[in-house]
Amino acid sequence: MLIAPDALPDLPIRPVLPAVSAALAAHGAAVLVAPPGTGKTTVVPLAVAEAGGGRVVVAEPRRVAARAAARRMAALLGEEAGERIGFTVRGERRVSARTRVEVVTTGVLVRRLHRDPELAGTDVVILDECHERHLDSDLALAFLVEVRAALRPGLRVLATSATAEAGRFATLLGDVPVVAAEAALHPVDVSWCPPPRPVTPPHGLRVDPRLLDHVAATVRRALAEGDGDVLVFLPGAREIETVAGLLRGVDAAVVPLHGRQPGAIQDAALRPGRGRRVVLATAVAESSLTVPGVRAVVDAGLSRVPRMDHGRGLGALVTVPVSRAAAVQRAGRAGREAPGRVYRCWSQAQHDRLPAQPEPEVAAADLTGFALDLALWGHPDGSSLALPDAPPPGALQAARATLRALGATGDDGRITPRGRRLADAGLHPRLARALLDGAAQVGARRAAEIVALLDADRAADDLVAGWRRARADRDGPWTAEVRRLTAALDRHPAAEAGVRLTDDLAAGLVVGLAYPERVARAREPGSRAYLMAGGTAAELGGGSKLAGTTWVAVADADRAPGARTARIRSAAPLDEATARAAAETLAVTATEIGWIDGDVVARRVERLGAITLAERRIDDPDRELVHAALREGLRREGLALLTWTRTATALRERLAFAHATLGGPWPDVSDAALAEADWLELGSARRRADLARLDVATALRRLVPWSVAGRLDEVAPERLPVPSGSAVRVDYTDPAAPVLAVKLQETFGWQDTPKLAGGRVPVVLHLLSPAGRPLAVTSDLASFWVNAYPQVRGEMRGRYPRHPWPEDPATAVPTRRTNRRGQ
Template identity: 40%
Template sequence: MTILPIDSILPQLKETLLAHSAIVLVAPPGAGKTTRVPLALLDVPLFAKQRILMLEPRRLAARTAARYMAASLNQQVGETVGYRVRMDTRVGPSTRIEVITEGVLTRMIQQDPSLEGVGAVIFDEFHERSLHADLGLALCLQAQALLRDDLRIIVMSATLDAQAVAGLMNNAPILISEGRSFEVATHYLDRKPEGRIEQTVVRAIVHALEQHEHGNMLVFVPGTGEIRRIEARLRELQLDPLVQITPLHGSLPQESQDRAISRGQANERKIVLTTSIAESSLTVDGIGIVIDSGLSRVPRFSPRTGMTRLETVPVSLASADQRRGRAGRLGPGTCYRLWMEADHRQLLPLSKPEIAEADLAPLALELAAWGVTEPAELTWLDSPPRAAFVQARSLLVQLGAMNPDGSITSEGRRMAGLGLHPRLAHMLLKAIPLGYGELACELAALLNERDFLKSDSAAPNADLRLRVEALRRTMKSKDYSSGALFYEGFTVDAAACKRIWMEAGQWKRELRIQDASQPEDVHHCGLLLAFAFPDRIGQRRSQGGFLLSSGRGAQFTHMQPLANSPYIVTVELDDQGTDSRIYLAAPVEWEELEQHFSESIERDTITVWDPTVQAVRSRHYIRMGAILIKDVPNHTPDQDDVHRALVSGIVKEGLALLPWTKASLQLRERLQFMNHYDTDWPDVADPALIMNIHDWLAPHLHGFKSRSDLQRLNMFSILESMLSWEQRRALDESAPTHITVPSGSRISVDYSDPDIPTLSVRLQELFGLEQTPRIGGDRVPIRLQLLSPAQRPVQVTSDLASFWRHTYFEVKKDLKGRYPKHYWPDDPLVAMPTSRVRPKNLQ
């Protein structure tokens, strides 16, 4: 067996495991940690007759690692070494090492929290920080603390914040293995690339082929779309026939993936076009040249919209180093980085962990199934973001998987057991009793994979029913394996169809679904998708535009048949702008929603004050979330509701709605004057009347519903009814409406200022009056506004006696000059008061 760098540290690793429950192992790419560490643990007495689980972030890496380890033991996969991945399991009764994907570990520990029969759990390539890896480690740490103090946990990575992980695991020891790597010459661009990244990549490949006569090439690009376009362009260039172009990504069939990572023929050169799947774990044989686009495509979840979108982002420094290291495993290599060296220094040190930006609905459901209502009950390297977690819990409550207090429901436990996204699990469980189980399995498998229908159109048909029909037709056609297939203007990816069909069949077997799908059941796609996406049921509101039940807008950017559907369920859309662009959807009938979503449909009668018509209006509403299904007038509203709405309208718009007459306003001012000096009297200021409106006004409003009705109110009587019999009798004496002055005139008292009631009167009418009149039980002097014969103010006083003594003569001089015909006596206290120019006896 070839000696690998990791071999030198294996004895120390086994010895450390005897004394410590957890270890962090740092080893660079190519050191051999993935395939040597599990095998080394087989002969550790601590793990005798126990299994060793090793987690890999990807299915391809899990299968490859298991095959490699089995081959090193001269065995077949499924004997001592096996694997478990989605839709593919190779283990047997003698299997001691199980290489599994991270979701499989979650299922295993949920079914058996003590992991009975498992001696060690190895987290490989933990630096990728997938959501399932973070969750799996958190669950294993709690299981170890509460149930299995003999369980050993090993976290391995090439690029990792080892101190942080060690601290998370109770200051676990850190072992570091020296790697074996050769020098890699690194080249950067002289200027920023222009145009599409595919053009830059193709130029780099052609340049590398010209500069290097030997060596296979590993080309990192963001996604499968770029891979397809680059492959097509390279084939157009008609390269040397010995140059083989092989794609490598997670959606390829296993045989195609195996062909991509194998060395190939001795006289061939390979160009492996790949995504970040080949950054770690996988060893692609014979690579001497790496071309790195510097880009990666990652999912980003938006709590604001509840949607996930794929976003192309620059790689981190750690990822760039991982990619570069692929060229130096077998000998000196070359790496072409398709960015400028100055830009390299701006890259983030590490990629953001998936838990920070992912849809947390699966995590929230797993935590609820574990018995945890809040993430803080577990130990995390990075805690789940609060906003995204709250959004996830809200969705799970809507799906019936969780109670509002965060505890799991029986339906939620069944959903968690399926290992699917909660949305799809809910759809499957709802579809089976309706007889649409097989269709639901097909939809779940379709939505778990990339779209297998490819189109060059700028506006491909977004109808998901087409995908179901194409899937069924492709799998049942006799020419299934013959070249390119087409359906309704799309090119069909037959290999993807096969994977989807197999996955649908697996779910059908697992759920023991007996019903067979019928051609006509495709019309129920919308209903089944509504079970999965109740927040994305859309109602048509404009040409191609829809309002979703979540309140978001969605839009077909180009017209197509679905754009005219009254109701649709949107499955795939982006998170850009006010209205998200719809990529996949299916129509749904309102009758189906009404039948199957009755608990989500609000039927309500709303009776409110309508300020635009100044009246109470009552309407019948039917809503589904933000969607308004029906809105019609209610001609027979409940009178109590009308009464409450009218009172609410008066409170909202103010007391100016009421018909205040001059007499009622004066009465209100008189009452407020009395309250100012004696709080036993009612407070009739606006705030107090509004606060107590149900006591003094509401009883008078029965049968009223509009502002015009309010005009029939007698506000004087209503205010007067607030007084006791004694107060009514005392009011005229303590706060008279008028005061009779010496001239015999009855002058109205102004109570607008409750502090100082005012009497505006002509000076000549007060001749002979020695003292200021007093009110309020003789406690409050009236403020006298003395007027000229022309009714213009000439003096204000609350002390009439002082005015006569000190001020009258100056005022008299001025008035006599302006009004010489009027009577201006020298002694006002003995003069005859008059409301005329001169007293009668002096005319």
């Protein structure tokens, strides 16, 4: 017997344990919904193991929760972890032949499923906190559904959640029962405590220091207004360090709790203290574990989540407002043991605008590791798996392209032997590649140290300086990870070469192997502005020790919303030779003949991605390619590159009128049409300046089909005869309304408005005064003479007495001359 049912802690989960066991026995799978603090993480596994008599694996999203749950269950049995209750997290394993319940992280479970899909020896898998929707959690659920369907129908699966969105998990598991536990938790009073002055919203990893000042002040208030410990939620380790400094001198022990700490320190934070404590925690304290003694929660209202900028290849953690569901979970920490209080550092109005649920990682994170797991499982696109949400097609496509570039998959998306080696390292595929390939060039130990630093997100602005500081910490998690990675390299030994590189260049090389598109060169000597091989502009911070370095390998960078330039957060120096070695997959040598920077360029160029290493002009480029570049220039910059004489402009306007009125076969001579048409005889033209010397009018005439070329003067005459005998130019600027501007006296006796295009389009007559100013605009001369001319005559005859203004213009003699006597 593992534990007698009546020996289980008296927690709210106990009444539903029989229903959980019955659902698993009858259906093989079930979903358990239970609020935080009810005992689902520690009591349910013990009860399931006791009822079923088999081995239970419990999967937790976080390492600290996995260790804490195992130690809590072991304590209930009066044992230490590693006996009947064990745990396995990355870098640490405590199990024995007696172990009946093993707590693992979801990442460990996914890798275990890859090695042994049937999970031989395991009877029940419990997926705890599956509502948190981490990538590994989604994969573990989908893989287990397929295992039950195809390999082991008898494997039982229980998914547990702290939210009411259990229906979707029940459907994915095969329409299994949902068991709900009600919790009579202690009441928690809510205090809305927005900062007294506006603070800047977070972007990237930056959090306004004024908010952290306010959080520290709110902690002091919480200590003054009640007893017990205070649990403070902050987005990350940096903010924890800042607030800890601000709380110096408070009458309580300040205890940090975050994922970068050694396990022993995390475990100590989860044990009761001798006096009052302020526990400064990240989201690791939201669920799956209890921080004892807490009576108040101070919530900064922020969370740190992974995001991927696919357009620039920048993946990083970013700070976002917490969801309403997560805020409720955080508040519940204050009511687990007694009535409590929560101080929310935002207003109720802001709370109502928060997202209801946290965004699943699959929606916005880097999916490269996720795609590698899919390929290992044999479903490269994931379409046939029971995933809670399908991965975004664009993000998955980018991830699969990265895997192909790493050699992890073939063109068909299937895993390669190299891909299996990368997966075996238990790292992001990029870091695994840097570890395996870097070991052969800088040595196994140094490669493992640098990769461990990158994986822990401990890299400083100057990564090499951060590496040296990490080496001084001989007992921390970084050292344990170095040992693990070195052991992984021992399983795949490689001949070591080039290990004489300095630490600076070794660090830069390994970073570049992981992120070749982030190898960057300064735009100018001594500049802080860089261009990455992937094409992204980036800058070092003002006080960076790397300023003036010509080449760097960027380990971490972020880009503020709306910013055109990324900010380099961590990098290592390189020289050109090492940069070429790190990013050799991006190296190209090509002949380029094209329209570049406003002119034709013909050159042979050597590039590292977007970085131009060397170029040489080609003196005798291929004429057809040069002409193609000139046409591209016309498309990009427009027809103003040509010289439009008066003759060419007038001809184009007449052709435009003919096309607008009669359509084909008259050519379309609009900007868009001419930009696409091959109408210019480029001849010996080679450069931008040569375009200005081309005969545009002749080229336009060549566009007109021979069948209609002789009719242009009939359809769109350049000039029209008027009654005075003059031939007046027609203005075709507006092809829908050609204009004939003529002095009024030259039109006497003209009754019918002249028409163009075979009598289809009347011209618009601008009848001018003797001074050349419009007196009237009309397309109906007959009406004008009757209705408008008398008024014009009355106004103008006194002003222009030397010009004829007859009473009857229909019978008057048209003239271009003055009448000395006047009329």
